[in-house]
Amino acid sequence: xxxxxxxxxxxxxxxxxxxxxxxxxxxxxxxxxxxxASEGETSLVAILNNEAAKFLSPxxxxxFQEINLEKIHNNTFQKRKSKVLSEFSSxxxxxxxxxxxxxxxxxxxxxQRGENKKGIQITPGNPLEEEKQLIKFQWEKIEAISTGxxxxxxxxxxxxLKLMLLVRLWSFKAExxxxxxxxxxxxxxxxx
Amino acid sequence: MADKxxxxxNFLAALKIELKEYKTALPVFEMKEQQLKGVVQEIENDxxxxxxxxxxxxxxxxxxxxxxxxxxxxxxxxVKVDSAITEKQEIAGATIDVFVDLKFEEIEIDLFxxxxxxDAAIEVIKDQKTDLLMIxxxxxxxxxxxxxxAEARRMKNALKEVFIPxxxxxxxxxxxxxxxxxxxAIGCAKLVKKKKQDKGASV
Numbered sequence: 434x435x436x437x438x439x440x441x442x443x444x445x446x447x448x449x450x451x452x453x454x455x456x457x458x459x460x461x462x463x464x465x466x467x468x469x470a471s472e473g474e475t476s477l478v479a480i481l482n483n484e485a486a487k488f489l490s491p492x493x494x495x496x497f498q499e500i501n502l503e504k505i506h507n508n509t510f511q512k513r514k515s516k517v518l519s520e521f522s523s524x525x526x527x528x529x530x531x532x533x534x535x536x537x538x539x540x541x542x543x544x545q546r547g548e549n550k551k552g553i554q555i556t557p558g559n560p561l562e563e564e565k566q567l568i569k570f571q572w573e574k575i576e577a578i579s580t581g582x583x584x585x586x587x588x589x590x591x592x593x594l595k596l597m598l599l600v601r602l603w604s605f606k607a608e609x610x611x612x613x614x615x616x617x618x619x620x621x622x623x624x625x
Numbered sequence: 626m627a628d629k630x631x632x633x634x635n636f637l638a639a640l641k642i643e644l645k646e647y648k649t650a651l652p653v654f655e656m657k658e659q660q661l662k663g664v665v666q667e668i669e670n671d672x673x674x675x676x677x678x679x680x681x682x683x684x685x686x687x688x689x690x691x692x693x694x695x696x697x698x699x700x701x702x703x704v705k706v707d708s709a710i711t712e713k714q715e716i717a718g719a720t721i722d723v724f725v726d727l728k729f730e731e732i733e734i735d736l737f738x739x740x741x742x743x744d745a746a747i748e749v750i751k752d753q754k755t756d757l758l759m760i761x762x763x764x765x766x767x768x769x770x771x772x773x774x775a776e777a778r779r780m781k782n783a784l785k786e787v788f789i790p791x792x793x794x795x796x797x798x799x800x801x802x803x804x805x806x807x808x809x810a811i812g813c814a815k816l817v818k819k820k821k822q823d824k825g826a827s828v
Contacts, residue, residue: 452717459668475825488808519630524755525639529738530737532736532737532741533736533737535741536723536736536741536744537736539744540744549685559688559689559743559745560691560692560742560745560746561688561690561691561742562690563741563742564692564740564741567741594641597768604694604695604696605691605692605694605695606691606694607687607690607691607694608689609691609694610690610692610693610694611686611687611690611693613694613700614686614690614693614749614750616701617693617700617701617704617757618750618754618757619749619755620706620757620758
């Protein structure tokens, strides 16, 4: 199994914390090569899941498929045997709690952004910059907890977590975002 | 104003009263026109200022708006207008709506589950919605005030260009006619008197 994973890990594109379009295109094109042409448009995470399933046991494959960035802080992940998964899950839970505190602090102290002393140490910036910092914190945590894992299941989990972080980072498209913003400020419905 | 001129003193007196009323009404319509022009200009300036504010907010938001492309939350579902509060105000005979406040529905946001950027997005959407609604109300007011302004202008012009000059002209015509009649009557009286005197002397 380890040998197979070594093959899989070595054939996956390198991931680095970059938001440049060419990095996104490179990773996307390489990962899409794995996808069956007949499957049409598939998400990068789905491609990785499908590809990994070929090299993992049914139990591992099921766990691997369940890994989801939106639910990664859940208790079920914190209790997993996988060190990378449980540590990252606990870290995200703590991070989300700190972000929640920061948001509460900001709500109660309008115009005093970033003065939260007991909460998360985030450099105040615009929401995109702050979101990138939070993703970077998570990226660095994965790097730290996956040290020494290169071609095992832990390495594959780290790879998926990193890929999910990048997919989230790459989803921040200005044009699309502005379209959503414009749609949400529409007041026509109020008959004015 | 009467269609037919009657060449008598009663009609002359009625025309003089009419002229007096026209002269009293003219400054009222002139003042109304000036006031409405001022208010319309003021509202137009407000609209320009609000549009600039919207543009500035859009420019600032564009720096980070990419986060809104993330498929986590439906922004139009979490920022919903509850009610727009306005007050009626009368300006130079026109009743307009004055913006007081825009109330949003109190929708609880899960600060743990939702991303950090959602707070800023909600604030900026609320600000833009408020500014856009204010513009919409002001545009509607401008429409009403322009109609009122056009009416005031029509009345001012009618008084200034038609009613007052025509009445003055009619008064002049009647006065000339009545003057002629009076002179004729005096001439006749003098002639009668002279004839009477001549007749008395010959007797």
